[in-house]
Amino acid sequence: MTTNRMQQPSKSTDAKVMNPADPNPSGKQVNPALKQKPLDLKSKMEGQTRYLHDMNFPGQLIGAIYRSPYAHARIKRINVEKARQVEGVHAVITGDDVPNHKYGPTKFKDWNILAKDRVLFIGDEIAAVAAETREAAEQALALIEVELEPLEGVFDPEDAMASGAPQIHEDVELNRPMKVDVARGDLEEGKKKATIVKGGRYVSNRIYQGHLEPVGAIAFWSEEEGITIWAPSHIPYRAREAYAAGFGLPEDKVRIIVPPIGGSFGAKYVLKVHVIAAALAMVTGRHVKIILDRHEDMITAHPRVPLTFDIEIGADAEGNFVYKDLTVYADAGARVYWSPNVIATACTRADNIYHFHNVKSTGYLVYTNNSPTTCMRGFGNAEMLFAVESVIDEIALELGMDPAELRLKNIVHSGDTTLHGYRLDTCNLDECIEKVKELSGWNRRKELPPYRGLGLAVANHVSGFRAIDPRFDGSTAVIRIKPGGFVEVETGEIELGQGMTMTYARIASRVLGIPEDEILVKSGDTGRYPFGIGTLASRSTVMGGNAVQKAAESLLREIQQLGVQTLGEGAVFEEGVVKHDGKTYSLGDVVDWFRARHAGEELTVKETYVPDTELPDATYFGHPSPNYPFAAHVAEVEVDPDTGRTKVVGYWAVHDSGTILHETMAKSQVLGAVAQGIGWVTMEDLIVQEGKVMNPSMMDYRMPGAKDMPDVQVHFVQEADPHGPFGAKSLGEVALDPVPGAIANAIAHATGRRGQVLPMSAERVWMSLQS
């Protein structure tokens, strides 16, 4: 399964070197009294994990939202009097009943709490109800009278940028809140050197994140505490800041408590539902719970940002890339969620995996009257790589060169500084390509039967991204020894099911020499735990993990020192106990010694990890991540020429994510990503016509099931990276990034036709076969 190029972790640590995969580094028996019960897999399997929907409060009201049926309309009149008369209704609120500050999660402040003059997309929130029962809330919604004057809408980014298009936000001309311009090298010189040029228009579609747990929130308000929101957000501190601004409150007067998250993949960063629940709680003085049903979740979905790429890549006769020229149009929808970061990624990230030498990217982020779009795993990079990897295969075809060879000729390597400034201390992409060729039997590519194809694609990503918050980067961890000797790790990063808490327990365990089952990792409460930038940009293993390692090392020193102070010279802390004069003392003893000296306070350390990164400048040059993971994937497909249906029949994924800290969960990340990629390329499409979602159910928006998954072979090339905890790099997103390209290339190989529009549905593939 694993190639260990460097067994020794390259970071120094006081703990002895152990296999990071060993859950019990000290080898001693887990003390049942100290066995911790974190949010673990067992409680999930036994149905004991309480998600938002499973939580209720005394006096709790049910919230519901009145939404615009039009994509663009002027609000002429709202009458909520009849709705307020419904028995059991505590509040009906409109834009007149809530603060009217401009706010938003990014620097583009275009959110409101409820619409006042105009509605900008189907589903835009006009009024909200809080009632004792769902039935009363629904009855009240039905009695709200809203008179709307439909306005002309615009639904395509290029139409929206044209002069004369309806202006969606008064202060944003041409509906274009952001333009990205990136240029390196000399594009014109590059074009002169090119003997082969390939490209065209590639289109990445709207993907519904497909979280199994529907979107929702519970909110409460009190004068003393301010707003408390229970919401499955994985960037709760940024959400807190945005929401506080929406209510004109200090940041600290909004507290977000994060229950276990039932899937997000980017869907649950920041949501109006959270804000509206808070507004209803403020008016009613009660807990207000809003859970969208699946239909409402889907008609108001904030899907993956659809991107249209006009791309051209040039190569010389030997297959050396000489330029890349790119224009990207991004449909932000009617408000900005996280689309700016997505388009910036699309315009830059792929230039750090190949030496294109001369590049130009122009990106247009454009408002339309579609539901706002946001991030999903892969975050602009997976979309861009779909186009880049497709075009590279076209170049290989024309050159008559093996696509793997062409890539090997142009990829980045360890020690390189990339075109945009990424410093690659470790990069084993070459080895990933060689290994995936070997595992997949790449050399049988030429002998495959008709309509069967093998496709290769590669990817890079970041482990945290410096520009997510220009003000700061890094992570903070607190470790406590509680009375009795319980060890608790606190972090500001968020568990999404990916196994973050298990990884942090493993890191702390490895430093402290105590079994990871005796370590409880806590997070997800802005009122209790350290500040965290959040689980996005594949941050958690490297950013939070480094902070946990640093805190554990600090705790180790504290315990050692305390042992000497208490027991005298010769006391040593090892294997989770203090040893002195032939006797051993447990962590329970250690914390008692500490408390005796510190007025009963428990032993606590707090450490902050600040990465050695460089904020990308105005030209997008910088070193934005502590390290960079890489991957090479091969997909094998079979296309039915009679129906156009594609079946993925084999899949091989080789990853350079540095040291793998938890092999089972790492493999599960890759498998889940492959499934999402198969869905994306072969079946998923949130169809939106004039702003209306046409397939708002899981039946009509089909996602992969168990039978859609082939056997997948996963392999990790493990070289410890000097900047990751015990040598780790990120994995969550780089696992998805190459999948669309690999499958697209396999379909092109199987059919001899290049698909440029996602998804490559049976219909599209069949049509291409007729031409």
Add this chain to the structure above:
Amino acid sequence: MNGGLNHNPSMTLTINGEDVTWNGEATASLADVIREGQGLTGTKIGCRTGECGACTVLLDGQPVVSCLVPAASAQGQTIETIEGLARHAEFRELEQAMQEYGGVQCGFCTPGVMMTTWAWLQNPALFGGDIGAALKNNLCRCTGYRGIIEAAEHVLASKGAVR
């Protein structure tokens, strides 16, 4: 008050071996009776339209999506939820395998997946012997199913070894 015109006559259901009474809406779904009536929140609601499988429970040993089953129709049948299943000693083996093969991430689909997998282990022939086919009504967005499939097949193989 249990007259013929009463909208909400009480009904008795057998959930996890216990007879329980429901006095709420007569048209309530089995999922709502399980969650709201019994507080057994291990049964999750992902869609209410029978498409995601998070609410899967066993009705006389067969996996069903409880959001689509009228509670009234389940009277006289044996209903088992994840809380009941977790009491079986053999459940530990499946649990262990799911953990070892990476069949769990966010956990929201997991109780439903455990119900279906359990039913398959009791009688694989019912699903043509194929765990992938058995899971056709259980969506999982995190794990890519392979871990679940490998876990189920591992448990079945080890059962065979014991026999």
